[in-house]
Amino acid sequence: MASTGPTAAPAAFVHAFARPKLLALGAIAVLVGAGWIYLGLALAGQSGTTLLQALCQPGFGTAGSSSVAQAAIVFAMWCAMALAMMLPTAAPMIMTYADIAATAAEKGEPAASPLALTAGYIVVWLGAALALAALQGLLGHFAVLNDAMSVASPLFAGALFLAAGLYQFSGLKRACVTQCQHPFSFFFANWTETPRGVFRLGVQQGLYCLGCCWAMMLLMFAVGVMSVIWMTLLGTIMTVEKVSATMRFSRAIGVVLACIGLAVIAESVMSHWPHKIG
Numbered sequence: 001m002a003s004t005g006p007t008a009a010p011a012a013f014v015h016a017f018a019r020p021k022l023l024a025l026g027a028i029a030v031l032v033g034a035g036w037i038y039l040g041l042a043l044a045g046q047s048g049t050t051l052l053q054a055l056c057q058p059g060f061g062t063a064g065s066s067s068v069a070q071a072a073i074v075f076a077m078w079c080a081m082a083l084a085m086m087l088p089t090a091a092p093m094i095m096t097y098a099d100i101a102a103t104a105a106e107k108g109e110p111a112a113s114p115l116a117l118t119a120g121y122i123v124v125w126l127g128a129a130l131a132l133a134a135l136q137g138l139l140g141h142f143a144v145l146n147d148a149m150s151v152a153s154p155l156f157a158g159a160l161f162l163a164a165g166l167y168q169f170s171g172l173k174r175a176c177v178t179q180c181q182h183p184f185s186f187f188f189a190n191w192t193e194t195p196r197g198v199f200r201l202g203v204q205q206g207l208y209c210l211g212c213c214w215a216m217m218l219l220m221f222a223v224g225v226m227s228v229i230w231m232t233l234l235g236t237i238m239t240v241e242k243v244s245a246t247m248r249f250s251r252a253i254g255v256v257l258a259c260i261g262l263a264v265i266a267e268s269v270m271s272h273w274p275h276k277i278g
Helices: 010-017 020-047 050-058 069-108 113-140 154-167 171-181 182-190 197-225 230-241 249-271
Strands: none
Touching: 010 069, 020 113, 020 230, 050 171, 069 113, 069 171, 069 182, 069 197, 113 197, 154 249, 171 182, 171 197, 171 230, 171 249, 182 249, 230 249
């Protein structure tokens, strides 16, 4: 007869926790949820006088604002954005590994937890978050950011869109997207059973993802770092890119981004063009 005593619930929990697919889904849900919750609290604090309000204002470049605490807050914001935007794009890759690990477990073969893979992926994007936070500090110091935490110059914003659009057609973009689109082939060619080895695979996949998506992440400086609409839109675009079978979607997005950039640049130039009077 099945056990119904005090040990039944813990045993069921341990059994569920040992299932790679369930574990992977849980990890993704928790981390993505944590990122969005943090960003939601930050946005809610805009109208108050809480510490979170500093998250939504470009404090760098103003008197007395370039403190360690301010830098830590901005870094935390980019970490939350990395979790909220980038981890969903990695879900197909993580679930592919979880499927392989589950199959291995059913055959009695060793396989490392998908948490090791996820950890390696996250480490890369936390490093990227540090670089983006430092870039925000630099832009703020030179007063390139406005009160909406986006670049003050429309010409600069247009250049960011144009550069991101052109990058969609580069060889590096194609190579990175291809690796992201075919995770099974990647794991088959680089399979390892050790947690350390799987962690390294996560780092590799994180680097491919960074190579694929860094230009779009820079667009947050053009549209406003805390723009939830753009966070959601860009996150969705990057996710669709990775589940597409070809480069057609990436190239189409490149055309759209380049056109936006050219339109913004043209409008900026025309608005400053000298007009004859009379």
